[in-house]
């Protein structure tokens with residue numbers, strides 16, 4: 215586990231989360247400070263800092279992350295109404311947690327991106 219990484223601790227069950235979906239490689243849980251009626255974070259259990267750390271060996275993991283996004287959308291009721299998937303990297307994005315995560319947002323009409 216990466217030293218002192220919040221989402222590694224959530225993935226390991228050391229910090230509680232409101233789980234929506236879990237498998238061997240991926241965890242999805244509700245954002246603690248939701249900005250939409252549905253706001254779920256999808257993370258790899260292995261530590262990656264952000265989308266910028268993805269390499270060809272992560273191809274399968276990346277597919278699993280997006281498969282989990284689809285499961286989350288179905289289980290939270292936004293598969294038909296629509297949703298947005300966002301991930302941040304670096305200073306200008308405002309990334310706060312340095313462990314790759316996909317925000318899944320839905321349940322209301324979302325404004326223009328950025």
Ligand code: AMP
Nearest residue numbers: 231244245246247302308309310311312
């Ligand atoms: P980002 O700005 O992309 O790094 O997003 C980090 C997200 O993690 C924010 O939307 C926070 O509300 C969320 N967050 C921070 N701590 C927790 C936590 N303990 N459980 C769930 N979500 C969290």
Ligand code: ZN
Nearest residue numbers: 219222261313
């Ligand atoms: Zn981590």
